[in-house]
Amino acid sequence: MDEFDFINSIKQPTYRQSSVIKGIGDDAAVIRQTTQDTVTAVDTFVEGVHFTNVTMEPFHIGYRAVAANVSDLAAMGATPAFYLVSIVIPSSWNKEELNQIYKGMHKMASIHNMDLIGGDTVSGKELTISVTVIGFADKDKARYRSHAAAGDIVFVTGTLGDSRAGLHILENPGTYKDTDYFLNRHRLPEHRVSFSEKLGSLKRVSLNDVSDGIANEANEIAEASKVSLHIEENSIPVSKQFYQFPDKLQYEWKLFGGEDFELLGTVPKHDWERVITAAEGTNTPVTKIGYVSNQTKSDVYIERDGRKKPLFKQGYTHLK
Amino acid sequence: MDEFDFINSIKQPTYRQSSVIKGIGDDAAVIRQTTQDTVTAVDTFVEGVHFTNVTMEPFHIGYRAVAANVSDLAAMGATPAFYLVSIVIPSSWNKEELNQIYKGMHKMASIHNMDLIGGDTVSGKELTISVTVIGFADKDKARYRSHAAAGDIVFVTGTLGDSRAGLHILENPGTYKDTDYFLNRHRLPEHRVSFSEKLGSLKRVSLNDVSDGIANEANEIAEASKVSLHIEENSIPVSKQFYQFPDKLQYEWKLFGGEDFELLGTVPKHDWERVITAAEGTNTPVTKIGYVSNQTKSDVYIERDGRKKPLFKQGYTHLK
Structure with a gap:
């Protein structure tokens, strides 16, 4: 499996959020938001630490990785809008399993019309998924x-x-x-x-x-x-x-x-x-x-x- | 070393960017920016893949991890402002080495008055640093x-x-x-x-x-x-x-x-x-x-x- 093909396979054909100007496909994503505050958090999920093949199937891993971030935004009174996924992939994971992970992420994300706007895909020994979530809250209404x-x-x-x-x-x-x-x-x-x-x-x-x-x-x-x-x-x-x-x-x-x-x-x-x-x-x-x-x-x-x-x-x- | 003590040790005492409303210390960070577009990217750096103890000292690892992201923003015509760091730490890395990694990150970040506003710190087998960078570009001036x-x-x-x-x-x-x-x-x-x-x-x-x-x-x-x-x-x-x-x-x-x-x-x-x-x-x-x-x-x-x-x-x- 080629890294670039893989990235293409996870890219959304269209974006749901009107504030996205540029999603995946350049050096960075661009968002326009002028009325609300931007709220952001990152959460990392490591095989053998947060999950094993006994406790989670690939779909769950993806779902749970995004859910933890969405929950952080809920705790801030913010509405989730975007996510970026950095994934470290060991050679022991095959394409179908990776697709299932992304399906789990998309499932969770689609509940809130969230768009996947960026990420990084690298090799390594341990499956590690780091999700950055970006959302919006009304001014001075973030919940501290x-x-x-x-x-x-x-x-x-x-x-x-x-x-x-x-x-x-x-x-x-x-x-x-x-x-x-x-x-x-x-x-x-x-x-x-x-x-x-x-x-x-x-x-x-x-x-x-x-x-x-x-x-x-x-x-x-x-x-x-x-x-x-x-x-x-x-x-x-x-x-x-x-x-x-x-x-x-x-x-x-x-x-x-x-x-x-x-x-x-x-x-x-x-x-x-x-x-x-x-x-x-x-x-x-x-x-x-x-x-x-x-x-x-x-x-x-x-x-x-x-x-x-x-x-x-x-x-x-x-x-x- | 306690995870919470470690997070406190890397927290900035003050923030340089006027657009930061909440940095580290809650479920997510909050930013206010109403005149420019927000530009964001993530880049991941894995021991044994991107660097080894032969090729980089801890300070370099941190510096390079942030530099790669800053470079992505430069390629978008954006000015970097914030970063979030997700780090997977193996037990073989000691506190002084980790401090050196963060010193390298701060060094690079301080060139642009960037603020560290969030992150996640977890254990794992392989040192993995995932940096999310957030910056701003004038409207319709992102460089595609x-x-x-x-x-x-x-x-x-x-x-x-x-x-x-x-x-x-x-x-x-x-x-x-x-x-x-x-x-x-x-x-x-x-x-x-x-x-x-x-x-x-x-x-x-x-x-x-x-x-x-x-x-x-x-x-x-x-x-x-x-x-x-x-x-x-x-x-x-x-x-x-x-x-x-x-x-x-x-x-x-x-x-x-x-x-x-x-x-x-x-x-x-x-x-x-x-x-x-x-x-x-x-x-x-x-x-x-x-x-x-x-x-x-x-x-x-x-x-x-x-x-x-x-x-x-x-x-x-x-x-x-």
């Missing part, structure tokens, strides 16, 4: 993690721990309930762009996407906003069949599991009704799980049966 | 490879083949003339942003940066513009001590060597004087090496002593 304030309600979308449960099932074959549900949550994660967009009219919302587990995300919001977050353990939403797993794993997964790509946020109490309305309008489950106080000794507390303890960061760290 | 027209002059900046000669010296230790010059051309490549910016007043210029050798770049311009390019072999500029290498290698390197990051372009004859002025104003050597004709049987011809033959693409292909 520094926007939480004392008195806010803490909420989360969807259910937590499901992606980690799906990974567990993949790595520990056996008989489980709702297996497909959990596998899909790991391989074809949802994202909350529509819900985040619907919050557009709210003056102040802090948002993080749950990529590293809510313990980590809650700490990031607390640190950036110089407040403390208090989370009621039993309020954390989990899926119907989550209870089939041992209690210890449930606790770990819902707090530290990560990769659920739900949104953790805070809003002033008087805006809570509008969050509910946004959730209903977009078919998004949303749950109140705690509150924000002035900064205290610890950044985040977890409460259960009236007992409170600090909740520290414990996300996966890539560097040891 | 599709803008060449019959009658144009073909020109190139600087000298060609030097980077490949530097690599040869690194891989074949011995006694050479101007060794440092050639090594620097490989490890600390120049880029032609200032020159490209000075061409801003010209109505039509086609540009490609010489990342894959001019044979390849000339073919890309010819294909995109539906014209033929005619290049005079003996006009191709080479450096003073390039003649120390065997004729066969000289020919290969100046046509197919790549990674010189010079600019290959075409302009209407009546604008040639203004190209010269831009070159003089930015201390950029520029050489006329041929002309553009209507499309003929082959896209690119190389001429020597009045004899002409087709010049085909022969750049490095990453996929076999």
Whole structure:
């Protein structure tokens, strides 16, 4: 397979976004956007670290790689529009598998009419996919993690721990309930762009996407906003069949599991009704799980049966 | 070394670009730019493929990774402003080496007041650096490879083949003339942003940066513009001590060597004087090496002593 043929094979015949002036096919892509702010993030996905041939098929790899980035934009209150894909391809991957990866990316991207406008294709030993996503947010409406304030309600979308449960099932074959549900949550994660967009009219919302587990995300919001977050353990939403797993794993997964790509946020109490309305309008489950106080000794507390303890960061760290 | 500490250590304390609203420290970066077009590209650099510990020290790796992207923007007539770095780090790389990589990136970036506004840091087996660069170009002034027209002059900046000669010296230790010059051309490549910016007043210029050798770049311009390019072999500029290498290698390197990051372009004859002025104003050597004709049987011809033959693409292909 020739590199240039391959690039031609993944090039979109037309672009859906009106702001694209030049997509793939020159030294760089050109975008025109004069009314909104540009929001951008990059996320990298490595074979053997983020996935293996046991946990994901090629289609899932592509889908998940773009979904993680789309989720970052949702957490900023931005609408995704473009993506660039840098891929390192080992010789052991064949053309059909690569096509499946790009099909997964296109599938995810097409949900938001996103256009693939650039990339780089190189050889290497380890399949590595680095996706840069570009989107737009109304001026001064980007949702920062520094926007939480004392008195806010803490909420989360969807259910937590499901992606980690799906990974567990993949790595520990056996008989489980709702297996497909959990596998899909790991391989074809949802994202909350529509819900985040619907919050557009709210003056102040802090948002993080749950990529590293809510313990980590809650700490990031607390640190950036110089407040403390208090989370009621039993309020954390989990899926119907989550209870089939041992209690210890449930606790770990819902707090530290990560990769659920739900949104953790805070809003002033008087805006809570509008969050509910946004959730209903977009078919998004949303749950109140705690509150924000002035900064205290610890950044985040977890409460259960009236007992409170600090909740520290414990996300996966890539560097040891 | 903790991943989060590492990210903090590479975070800029302040940003130089006024268009940055949010840099590192949230789910994505936010940029405000309403008067110019946004230009973006990504380039990936893999240990064992693009460099080894024989050919580059950590500082060079970082410098070169950003330089390649900056060069892509120069080839679009855009001014670089931001970059995002996705890095895959094997456990064999220590903190000091990683700091040197980022020092190299910062060095290159600081030449253009570029800000590091995002990234991703993950573990893996192979050091892989993927840089996304974002810059700005005046509306409708991006320089496309599709803008060449019959009658144009073909020109190139600087000298060609030097980077490949530097690599040869690194891989074949011995006694050479101007060794440092050639090594620097490989490890600390120049880029032609200032020159490209000075061409801003010209109505039509086609540009490609010489990342894959001019044979390849000339073919890309010819294909995109539906014209033929005619290049005079003996006009191709080479450096003073390039003649120390065997004729066969000289020919290969100046046509197919790549990674010189010079600019290959075409302009209407009546604008040639203004190209010269831009070159003089930015201390950029520029050489006329041929002309553009209507499309003929082959896209690119190389001429020597009045004899002409087709010049085909022969750049490095990453996929076999």
